[in-house]
Amino acid sequence: MPDIIHLLPDSIANQIAAGEVIQRPASVVKELVENSLDAGASHIRIYIKDAGRTLIQVIDDGKGMSGTDVRMAFERHATSKIKNADDLFSLTTMGFRGEALPSIAAISQIEVKSRREEDELGTLVVINGSRLEKQELISCAEGTSVSVKNIFFNVPARRKFLKSNETERRNIFSEIERIALVNPDIEFTLVENDLETLHLPKAGLRQRIVQLEGKSVSQQLIEINEETTLGKIHGYVARPEFARKGRASQFFFVNNRYIRHPYFHRAVMTAFEPLIAANEKPGYYIYLQVDPDTIDVNIHPTKTEVKFENEQALWQILMVTVKESLGKFNAIPSIDFDTDDAPEIPIYDPSRSAPMPRVNVNSGYNPFHNPRPESKSFSPPAFGWEQLYQGFEKEKELKPEVEIHVQGNLFKSPGTNSDHPETELYPEHYQYKQKYILTSVKSGLMIIDQHKAHVRILFDRYMEQIRHRKGVTQRVLFPEVLELSAAEAASLPSLKDDLEALGFELSHLGNHSFAVQGVPSEIENLDAALLIRTIIGKSMETGSDVKAEIQESMALSFACMTAIPYGRILTSEEMLLIVSQLFASKTPTYTPDGQRVISMISDQDIEKRLQ
Incomplete structure (x- = not known):
């Protein structure tokens, strides 16, 4: 009987890996923008057509790549971010596995243009479903441009299960929002179907939140800031009176990476508990900076789940930090300097003596005297039982x-x-x-x-x-x-x-x-x-x-x-x-x-x- 176990071709293996890494057009946007961040870009432009079904293009002004690097970037587990296993515990980059680009190339038609500052010519690489179709020298701007066309064109089942354009568009916005919140010093531009729908110039953190959430948010934010031996916590929480019953903007970032962490969310909710109703949700934008050696981000392909070495201690610090900031805010009363009915303060005159205050005392008052109640012709009802029926006809x-x-x-x-x-x-x-x-x-x-x-x-x-x-x-x-x-x-x-x-x-x-x-x-x-x-x-x-x-x-x-x-x-x-x-x-x-x-x-x- 012949042997039945064999190695899968790289194209099939990449399609399988893409099922975890690339779930929808928003996943492509996330991976490409994170690559631009790791390349040191200061301005990232994102072009979308048909909610990412037809085209997703990300252009940056980062360091760019050589011709060899462009080609190697599409090989499985090829990366410039780590060199050995120890590097996994001191990560400072967004990507590190070398899975994103091969996974994207396996389920789409992709075109890459890239040039380094020291090179006169750049490189063009065209890949169709993991198959290299073209590689040549071209004239292009410094940086990298990646165009992803017809996502899931060769996986009809995956393409069929994409949501409506509105839903996919909303997911793309959510990914851009998370990345933009943690990188306020980077300019972002989003163009949808040849129409610019989002432009975020470089700003401070508070200004970036206002750019994304609206001007009204500026008056709602309370700053939090705490630094301990375990790490640094900073950011903003919304004032309790602006808590919502519906969806609220709630973001956790660890070492500039967006995460979901129900345990830390509970810490924030515990701090807010005395101030909001049970069904209300406060907004928050919280940034944690900890030693990379004390966390593990290599848990889930999307990297949104993180394990902490000192989780319980960080929970306590986070809860106390938020509660202290809320307490400081509530302890400071607001003063209206424009009020018309402010009391008049007399001008001090040292030549006039201040009169002594007079106190009227009733000399006949006896605090132990208990006046006898008036006599009545009936006894009061026992135990006041008649009051039980008040209000009932x-x-x-x-x-x-x-x-x-x-x-x-x-x-x-x-x-x-x-x-x-x-x-x-x-x-x-x-x-x-x-x-x-x-x-x-x-x-x-x-x-x-x-x-x-x-x-x-x-x-x-x-x-x-x-x-x-x-x-x-x-x-x-x-x-x-x-x-x-x-x-x-x-x-x-x-x-x-x-x-x-x-x-x-x-x-x-x-x-x-x-x-x-x-x-x-x-x-x-x-x-x-x-x-x-x-x-x-x-x-x-x-x-x-x-x-x-x-x-x-x-x-x-x-x-x-x-x-x-x-x-x-x-x-x-x-x-x-x-x-x-x-x-x-x-x-x-x-x-x-x-x-x-x-x-x-x-x-x-x-x-x-x-x-």
């Missing part, structure tokens, strides 16, 4: 025809009989703790969460508006300016039609700024810009590419923001309306995200509790 007798009328309106379709006797309500509803609606049913006591019930009602209404484009817009007299981050602005086009269906009207002001010209007619006293940012953030968190799921996420976000809040006192008419509209829904017992709206306490349970 005596239950009225119901006429049968009134009960039938209410039941028919709330829970029956015309001409049908109720199949659910447990939902046949009496007309009285009571509000408990300004949070729940209590109502008596034939089988016991029904408890309805007023906020969740309204979310269910509004979600159904907004989904109907989105599907049938029935939203009513109310024009605003003074349009509100909406400042979006680069990633949020990239997500907006895919949501714009559905936002307009809800009743929002937006106009583009340039860059990442928009004017809110109109809002849904049913919202009052709500921040329209915050609503839109929350909807965009939820959509980005969901990451769905299915239109129906995007619409559901949008409707749910809008419903949660506009629903009746806890703590609001409801009238009998409002409670009746909520109950009737809730049971008109196809799924009244749960919110769209699966939370219970209704709970029942049976008569038997009540009787057991009172035995």
Whole structure:
């Protein structure tokens, strides 16, 4: 029997490796831009067509490569970053494995132009699916230009599973955002379909954050800075009052490398816990500088997972640093120097003597005297039990025809009989703790969460508006300016039609700024810009590419923001309306995200509790 185990050809091995390293067009952008950073570039230009499906081109003004180096760069595990195993524990470059370029070349058509400063001519290399097609000398600018065309052209299954252009474009923005945040001293330009959509000139860290997140962020940032023997922590956290219920900008960087670290995230959340609600998320941009010997980045191909030698100690330092910065911010009161009602301070005159303050004393006051209470003709009620019933009206007798009328309106379709006797309500509803609606049913006591019930009602209404484009817009007299981050602005086009269906009207002001010209007619006293940012953030968190799921996420976000809040006192008419509209829904017992709206306490349970 012949031997059956054999070595795979390099082209097949590279395609397999590409499955881990190159997952989507954004992965190509990340790898090429990181190579430009390692080459010492000061200006990096990124050109995209069709969200990276047709073309991804990265041009830098870095050191460039010789003809031999250009060709060697596409061999597996060929790299200039490390020479031996010990170098893995003292990494200062973004790349080191030599996997990215061979993996990209295996699933695309790639063209590289590169020239060093000391060379008169540069080198052109053309590779098609790992196969070298051309290598020649050319005249080109100093630096390197890499063009990646038709990604996954020879792997149809991978190309078929790419997301929509909006989703892939959003992922590209996210990668550029992470790289730009950690390299504020480098200029970045993004051109999409021959239109410049992002330009980030060189700046300081705070200015770079503002460039990406919008001008409004500048007033929200609190600086953090701490240096210990284990490393240095610096960056910014957002003020607690600007924490969001939806997506927030949260970034960790270690030695200029973006990472995901749930453990360190928990440290930041612990510092914020006393200052924000449980469902709110603070923004932060935190940079850790540690000895490369104490971390291991060689865990995952994307290099976003890092192991730390002193993880617990760093957790404590991070938590204390953030908490201390928040404490300093909260301890300094704001002073308004423009106030009109400031007290007058008299001018000091040394020739005038200051009068002694006078204190009036009641000489007949006896602190031990206890006046006898007035006599009454009745004794007070024992234990104050009557107060238990304050606010509750005596239950009225119901006429049968009134009960039938209410039941028919709330829970029956015309001409049908109720199949659910447990939902046949009496007309009285009571509000408990300004949070729940209590109502008596034939089988016991029904408890309805007023906020969740309204979310269910509004979600159904907004989904109907989105599907049938029935939203009513109310024009605003003074349009509100909406400042979006680069990633949020990239997500907006895919949501714009559905936002307009809800009743929002937006106009583009340039860059990442928009004017809110109109809002849904049913919202009052709500921040329209915050609503839109929350909807965009939820959509980005969901990451769905299915239109129906995007619409559901949008409707749910809008419903949660506009629903009746806890703590609001409801009238009998409002409670009746909520109950009737809730049971008109196809799924009244749960919110769209699966939370219970209704709970029942049976008569038997009540009787057991009172035995």
